[in-house]
Structure formats: C-alpha cells, structure tokens
Amino acid sequence: xxxxxxxxxxxxxxxxxxxxxxxxxxxxxxxxxxxxxxxxxxxxxxxxxxxxxxxxxxxxxxxxxxxxxxxxxxxxxxxxxxxxxxxxxxxxxxxxxxxxxxxxxxxxxxxxxxxxxxxxxxxxxxxxxxxxxxxxxxxxxxxxxxxxxxxxxxxxxxxxxxxxxxxxxxxxxxxxxxxxxxxxxxxxxxxxxxxxxxxxxxxxxxxxxxxxxxxxxxxxxxxxxxxxxxxxxxxxxxxxxxxxxxx
Amino acid sequence: xxxxxxxxxxxxxxxxxxxxxxxxxxxxxxxxxxxxxxxxxxxxxxxxxxxxxxxxxxxxxxxxxxxxxxxxxxxxxxxxxxxxxxxxxxxxxxxxxxxxxxxxxxxxxxxxxxxxxxxxxxxxxxxxxxxxxxxxxxxxxxxxxxxxxxxxxxxxxxxxxxxxxxxxxxxxxxxxxxxxxxxxxxxxxxxxxxxxxxxxxxxxxxxxxxxxxxxxxxxxxxxxxxxxxxxxxxxxxxxxxxxxxxxxxxxxxxxxxxxxxxxxxxxxxxxxxxxxxxxxxxxxxxxxxxxxxxxxxxxxxxxxxxxxxxxxxxxxxx
Numbered sequence: 001x002x003x004x005x006x007x008x009x010x011x012x013x014x015x016x017x018x019x020x021x022x023x024x025x026x027x028x029x030x031x032x033x034x035x036x037x038x039x040x041x042x043x044x045x046x047x048x049x050x051x052x053x054x055x056x057x058x059x060x061x062x063x064x065x066x067x068x069x070x071x072x073x074x075x076x077x078x079x080x081x082x083x084x085x086x087x088x089x090x091x092x093x094x095x096x097x098x099x100x101x102x103x104x105x106x107x108x109x110x111x112x113x114x115x116x117x118x119x120x121x122x123x124x125x126x127x128x129x130x131x132x133x134x135x136x137x138x139x140x141x142x143x144x145x146x147x148x149x150x151x152x153x154x155x156x157x158x159x160x161x162x163x164x165x166x167x168x169x170x171x172x173x174x175x176x177x178x179x180x181x182x183x184x185x186x187x188x189x190x191x192x193x194x195x196x197x198x199x200x201x202x203x204x205x206x207x208x209x210x211x212x213x214x215x216x217x218x219x220x221x222x223x224x225x226x227x228x229x230x231x232x233x234x235x236x237x238x239x240x241x242x243x244x245x246x247x
Numbered sequence: 248x249x250x251x252x253x254x255x256x257x258x259x260x261x262x263x264x265x266x267x268x269x270x271x272x273x274x275x276x277x278x279x280x281x282x283x284x285x286x287x288x289x290x291x292x293x294x295x296x297x298x299x300x301x302x303x304x305x306x307x308x309x310x311x312x313x314x315x316x317x318x319x320x321x322x323x324x325x326x327x328x329x330x331x332x333x334x335x336x337x338x339x340x341x342x343x344x345x346x347x348x349x350x351x352x353x354x355x356x357x358x359x360x361x362x363x364x365x366x367x368x369x370x371x372x373x374x375x376x377x378x379x380x381x382x383x384x385x386x387x388x389x390x391x392x393x394x395x396x397x398x399x400x401x402x403x404x405x406x407x408x409x410x411x412x413x414x415x416x417x418x419x420x421x422x423x424x425x426x427x428x429x430x431x432x433x434x435x436x437x438x439x440x441x442x443x444x445x446x447x448x449x450x451x452x453x454x455x456x457x458x459x460x461x462x463x464x465x466x467x468x469x470x471x472x473x474x475x476x477x478x479x480x481x482x483x484x485x486x487x488x489x490x491x492x493x494x495x496x497x498x499x500x501x502x503x504x505x506x507x508x509x510x511x512x513x514x515x516x517x518x519x520x521x522x523x524x525x526x527x528x529x530x531x532x533x534x535x536x537x538x539x540x541x542x543x544x545x546x547x548x549x550x551x552x553x554x555x556x557x558x559x560x561x562x563x564x565x
Contacts, residue, residue: 013381013513016536041485095353095360118346120380123388125350125360125398129318133354138428140318141346142498154432158498159259159343162437162491165316170428176346178498179485213359213395217374217387222538228530228546234557237529240545244527246449246473246506247562 001055001148001171003046004108006101006115006127007074009033009064013120024216035070038116044180045146046114047078053148056080058108062088062100068201069192076187076195081202083108088206093123098130099208105135107204110172112153117142117176124214128176138169141176248394250283253306253334255325256299257344258292259316260434265406266340270399271301272408273367274338278303280369281335288332290324291315293419301411306332310422312431318347319429320422322355327423329356335393336373341400343498349398359390362398363516373397381515382538401497401520440492442476448505449475452495452522453483456511456532456551460488465555466510472562478502480518496521510551514539 011017011026012034018027046057058081059074061067071082085104091097105113113135118126132139144164145156151171156164158178169175231237241247254274256267271287278285284303289296291313296305308324325348329337337352339345341363353360361367361375365385368374373390375397390397444450451470457463463477470477477493484494495502497517507525512518514530514537522528523542530543531551540546547554 011380013383014534017380017383019384037482094350094362098354122362123377123379123386125353125362125396126346129347129350130354133351138319138426139347139351140429142343156435157343160264160498161500162494162498163259164435164437166432166435167317168430168432170426173428183486214361214388214390217389219384219386222378222382222385222541224541228528228540228543231529231545231547234554234561237545237547237554237558238561240527240529241473241506244506247565 001049001053001111002058002109003049003055003112003114004058004060004105004110005039005043005046005074005079006113006131007039007043007059007061007070008036008097008116008119008127009061009067009070010036010119010121019219023218025219033065036116036119038118038177040184041180042114042116042177043074043077043079044182044184045177047185048181049146049148050078055111058083058110060085060101060104060108062091062097062206071201072196072199073187073192075199076192077185083202083204085206086203092212093214094125094127094130096208096212098127098134100206101127101131102134103208104204104206112171113174114177115174117178123216124212126176128174132174135174137173139174139176140167140169142178143175144179145181146175248335249333250281251286251332251334252278252281252283253286253288253329253332253337254302255288255337255339255345255348256290257340257342258295261292263295263298264340264342266342266399266401268406268409269401269404270338270340270409271299272406273399273404275301275408277336277367277369283335286332286334288325288328290321296417299415300413301409302415305415305417306420307417308420308422313422315431315434316344317429317431320425322348322351323423323425325352326355327420331420333394336367336369337394337396338367339396339398341398345398349396353396356394359395360398361388361390361395364397364399365403367397378516381513382519383536400516402523437491440490442492444476444478444493444495445500445502447476447502449473449508450478450502450504450506451475451508451510452478452480452512453510454480454512454518455482457483460486462552463488465552469555469559472559480512480515509539509543510555512539513537514542
C-alpha cells in the first residue's frame with residue numbers, strides 16, 4: 001500500500017502570537033512555524049503501515065521557510081520520498097491549500113492519503129475532508145487506529161467520551177489522523193544531517209488555489225472577562241483550597 | 248437561496264447530543280436576523296423528531312444504512328437536504344461527526360465555510376467568529392452573502408434555548424444512493440477504567456507542561472495528599488502516559504468536580520470544552536498568556552513542579 005502524508009507548518013503556539021498592523025494577519029516577523037502535531041501523528045501512522053505491510057511513504061509539503069528540514073526529517077524517520085510543492089506563494093486557508101495538494105497528487109501514485117485531523121489555523125475547515133472532496137474519494141476524520149486490508153483499510157474513528165466507531169473504507173481514500181498507534185518517532189539531528197547530504201527532495205510546481213470564499217475581518221485575542229485571580233504563593237493557594245472545603 | 252438556517256442534528260445511540268440543542272438555539276437567533284426559518288436536518292433517527300420542538304421545520308432522511316453515522320452516506324443525505332431546502336446558512340457541530348460533514352459539503356455545494364465558530368451573525372453578509380490558534384486568537388471572517396457553512400464549537404451557546412415543546416412540520420427527503428465506499432462495522436465502548444474521573448470531587452489534571460512520563464509522579468503525590476484523582480489533557484493520553492479513561496475534553500469526558508487543578512495545561516478549546524463546568528478551576532502554568540487563565544478562577548504563573556512539591560509538603564505537614 002502506498003501512502004502519501006500531507007504535512008503542514010503551523011504557528012508554534014508555545015510562542016506569543018502577534019497580530020500585524022492590518023489586524024487581519026499574524027505578524028510574520030515574530031512568527032515561528034512548526035510541523036502541525038497531528039501531521040506528525042499521520043506520518044508516524046504511515047510509517048507503521050509501511051513497516052507492517054510494505055509499500056512506500058511519500059511526504060508532501062508546500063514550499064515555505066524551513067520546509068526542507070521538515071521534509072528531510074520525514075525521510076530520516078523512514079519516508080521513501082519527499083515532495084515539495086513550489087511556486088504557490090502564500091495560500092489562503094484550507095480550501096486553497098487542499099486544491100494545491102489535490103493538484104499535486106495527480107502526479108503521485110497512492111492508495112491512501114493521511115494528514116492530521118486538524119490544525120490550529122483551520123479557519124475554513126479541515127484538510128483531510130477538503131482534499132478528499134476535491135479528489136472525489138472517501139474520507140474519515142478523527143482516526144486513532146488504521147489496519148491495512150486488501151484494497152481497503154479498517155479504521156477506528158473517535159467520538160466524545162472515548163467511544164470508537166469501526167469503519168471499513170475502500171481505497172483510494174483519505175484519513176484525518178488524531179493519534180498514531182504510538183507516539184511519533186524521533187529522528188536524531190545527526191541522521192537528518194546525513195539524509196540532507198545524501199537524499200534529494202522532489203519538486204513539483206504548484207497549481208490551483210481557488211481564491212478562498214472568505215475574508216478575514218479582524219483577529220483579536222479572546223475577551224477574558226474577569227480572568228483568573230492570580231495567586232502569588234503556595235500559602236495563598238492553600239487558603240483557596242481551604243475556602244473550598246477540600247483540605 | 249432561501250433565508251433559512253439549516254441546523255444539522257447530531258445523535259447517537261438513540262439520543263441527541265447537547266450540540267444539537269445548542270445549535271438549534273443559536274440557529275433560531277440567527278434565523279431571526281435573516282428573516283428565515285430555523286430548519287433541522289435529521290439524518291437517521293427520524294423517530295427522535297418529536298424532541299425538536301424548538302425548530303420551525305424538520306427535514307428527515309432515513310432508511311437502511313443511516314442507523315449509525317457513516318461519513319459517506321450522511322454526507323450524501325445532507326447534500327440532498329441542502330439541495331431541497333436551499334438554506335442561507337448550514338450549521339454543523341465542530342465535532343467528530345461534523346468534521347466529516349462540513350468540509351465535504353462546503354466543497355461539493357461550493358459554499359464558504361468557517362470552522363470552530365463561537366458565534367455567527369447575519370446582515371448583508373454572514374460573519375463568523377472562529378476560535379483558533381489553540382484558543383489564543385479569535386478570527387472574525389466574512390463569508391459573503393451566502394450560502395455558507397459554519398461549524399460550531401460545543402458549548403458556544405446554551406442548550407436550553409434550543410429546547411421547546413412546539414410541533415414543527417416534518418418533511419422527508421429520499422435517501423440518495425452512495426457508492427458504499429465507507430462501511431460502518433461496529434461501535435466500541437471504552438473499557439471501564441480503575442477510576443471514574445467524572446465522579447470525583449477533586450481532579451489534578453496534567454498537560455504537556457509535565458514534560459515526561461516519569462514526572463507524572465509529582466502530580467500523583469499531590470493528588471494523593473488531596474484525595475484527588477489524576478486526569479489529563481489529550482497529548483498525555485495520546486503519548487500513552489495515562490489511560491484513555493483519564494482524558495478530559497472533546498474526545499475524552501466532561502467533568503464537573505468541585506476543584507479542578509490544571510497543571511501545565513495551556514487550555515486548548517478542546518480541553519476547555521471538557522472542564523469549564525468545574526466549580527473552581529485553578530491553573531498553574533509558566534505561560535502567562537496561556538488561554539487556560541481565561542477560564543480559570545485562580546491562576547499561578549509558576550513552574551508546576553515547584554508548586555506541586557511545595558504544596559504537597561505543606562499538606563503533609565498539616
């Protein structure tokens with residue numbers, strides 16, 4: 001089974017996010033990007049499927065700052081091929097991104113497409129079902145287990161309260177991965193460097209973009225209301241616990 | 248295009264999820280702005296229609312293969328309802344089921360989409376406020392005149408506003424054929440764990456800030472002193488450090504303890520959905536801008552390990 005993993009870089013939420021002077025975009029000067037954590041799980045799940053039953057794993061990403069390192073890291077972890085989509089410039093939202101990915105997948109031989117269930121900047125919906133709809137193939141979101149079958153996969157979809165639904169899906173198809181069967185593996189820096197010297201990234205010119213059907217009016221930090229009463233010491237914390245009758 | 252608001256009901260195992268009534272309440276308020284009706288799309292479970300008394304109309308699609316949620320057949324059924332009712336706004340839950348429906352509808356019916364929405368307004372155009380970037384920013388978007396899809400965050404509106412004892416007209420749309428590429432097999436109930444965190448008075452909840460699996464011990468020692476149970480946010484459970492039955496949030500459980508102590512939890516919307524009902528929330532985090540402080544009653548910008556160790560010692564001495 002040949003699997004494609006769609007990787008996306010998103011703002012690192014550990015850092016402070018600043019809105020630029022237009023009020024409608026993040027200030028790129030202070031923006032640090034990182035791999036969407038759910039995409040990392042999608043990559044891990046793809047590698048596990050390959051290790052269990054063969055096939056190739058192709059990691060695909062849009063050209064952006066530091067994307068080469070991200071793709072070399074995917075190769076270092078065990079992906080067979082990395083494909084960089086170039087020349088698209090900034091992409092406005094999930095729908096446009098999905099269009100670019102869907103066009104690029106025209107040149108790739110795949111059975112299964114995996115990507116993260118969601119990303120923190122999904123303004124206009126999630127990538128997996130959007131790509132699937134554009135490719136006219138089936139899709140299931142919020143997947144926590146994947147087993148390869150003959151021309152199909154058996155998957156577990158997660159609902160609230162930890163209830164799982166089991167589905168069979170005929171391939172080709174797309175899955176939005178919530179969590180891989182194990183924590184994403186780590187690629188040592190030395191191995192990434194070694195791959196960087198020996199491997200190459202494939203490139204394909206990007207096409208698509210569908211001029212997103214929405215426009216951003218304003219980005220603002222959430223209203224905090226009263227906010228939390230800040231405590232300065234453990235003594236104050238103990239006083240709170242005492243007042244609530246729990247100690 | 249009509250001026251109607253179409254609310255997509257979500258149900259499982261014979262009952263509606265809260266999100267259905269939350270959206271029905273929000274959908275009625277929105278329909279008052281558009282001047283249209285608030286219509287509910289009920290896919291499968293047509294015997295539940297009598298509980299939708301707050302709606303102006305219910306449109307059902309039912310039949311074989313729709314008893315249980317199926318991304319393919321439910322998407323096709325929703326597309327048929329949208330075609331038949333031609334709504335201005337379609338409201339879908341930002342939930343596991345809703346994620347399968349909203350984006351697919353948006354592409355297939357060529358409708359604008361805003362996800363993770365807290366609120367929606369309609370005037371000449373439809374605007375939505377989405378909670379993004381892990382709860383750190385709200386993004387207001389303009390979706391044009393319509394038609395459009397909005398996927399609503401659980402808990403963004405009160406469920407009570409969506410309950411009523413009217414008797415809305417019911418209309419039936421024929422179930423469309425599908426290719427049968429997605430087949431429902433079974434539901435798997437979670438294994439009952441050693442502890443039911445929904446029944447605890449005090450929870451000590453840990454998030455990514457705990458760092459490593461071995462460091463959970465620090466929180467466990469505090470929990471023991473407080474006679475509390477350990478709970479966790481999603482990354483901890485996804486890493487396999489704690490069992491699934493300890494997970495609070497969208498894909499875990501909702502908890503309402505007397506006291507919820509959040510250690511190193513940033514407060515992503517998915518987590519807050521599961522714990523905002525706690526009577527007292529105390530958050531300890533090194534990031535003073537962590538969204539958890541917006542819902543917490545008390546907060547400390549401190550290293551969780553320092554606080555845990557000192558608090559545990561103080562309690563032991565009492």
